[in-house]
Amino acid sequence: MSNTDKFTVVLPVFNEQDNLEALFNEIRAAADSTGRPWEAVFVDDCSTDKSLDIIRALAGEYDEVRYVAFAENRGQSAAFCAGFDAAQSDIVVTMDADLQNDPADIPDMLAVFGDECEMVIGWRSKRKDTFIKRISSRIANKIRDSLMDDGVHDTGCSLKVMRTDLLLKLPRFKNMHRYFPILMKTHGARIKEVKVNHRERGAGVSKYGTLDRAMAGIYDLIGVGWLIKRHIGYSVKEQK
Template identity: 55%
Template sequence: MSNTHPLSLVIPVYDEEDNLRPLHSQITKSLASLDRDYEIILVDDGSRDNSLSVMHSLAESDSHVRVIVFERNCGQSAAFAAGFQAASHPIIVTMDADLQNDPADIPKLLQLYDQGHDMVVGWRAKRKDIWIKRVGSKIANAIRNALTGKTVRDTGCSLKVMRASMARKLPVFNGMHRFLPTLMVLQQARLAEVEVNHRAREHGTSKYGTLDRALAGLYDLVGVRWLRSRYIDYSIREDTKRGTL
């Protein structure tokens, strides 16, 4: 696989005005050494602060930046799904806008992707969250892996690389973003994991409470378990219109 395939970065944004310019700068620096074209798709998920104005300013100064604006807050899964459908390029990179994901890790994920994987998942070995979030995440990962039948160290890490054609076929539902590796495996995706840097949040506040996230995750697990048991995967070998032979 050529290492020059262009990238679409998909980044949900919800009240992250102070993080957007540093994030853009760090992404630009990280991708500067790569022989790839790219676009940065910022999906505004109904921000209430000055995030949208900052995004428009970035788009005016950098042709790589695209801005998608929701009418109202719809959640991270909806923002990712909208970005997947809008992506112009065959490889999608996902990450958060809060600067806890490190753009400097993107080349490392791409290197592994180029070895023939359909998805590469970041693994935050040294998390910079408060202890209750770290514990809650470990418990959620263990339950999620047990019920979905897929072992992934850190399904909650938003820093991922995936094949765009497969991402666009993912079922869309609230909480989808928590199960991206499992949903990709339903399409027979080849997965890999790599350790990535994780940074403490410096600006803004987390949009999720620990209890809220745990309850939502458990509820979603039931649906994903059902989907996994009922999923139909097919590919068309031939499609011949009548009268063309």
């Protein structure tokens, strides 16, 4: 892939009405600075605020904006998958819609992405989360690394650059977005990391409780561990 290829920014959204316009303005500035064609695909996860109205307005004003609106709340992983299905490019950039990820990091990550890797992961070396959330993430990462080390520092950072064709091959299940690195590696992806900015949430509230994440994480580790061990991979030497 060249440094002129189009990319798609995929953004799951659930009740982020106070962040969306500022977020898109930052994405547009960062994306335009690359000189590449681009698009933004917002996936509204059945928000109960005015998020969808704002997304519709953005899509009406900017040709780069498209959206998918769920009929019912399906969760972040489902929203990411819907964005991947809707993407009209070979490169997907994922990020959260809460303004904690910084769109200004996208150009540097795209510069690293290319012939030598199929996935670039943001590394939040200076996180701005609450103390409890940082500690719980560290514990979860240590447990995960002991069972399936994916070789990256920050698997939980939503800011990632990935090849669309590989994403479409991944098994789909609830919370799969937490395991993108190891799942991509099973499909041959080479991974690089880039240190990125992480910001405090400006508006809205976190949608995921610490205890809920911990319990789901334990359950998911068992399932993902099984998937990795039972994965079938092959290379073709010749075909007619």
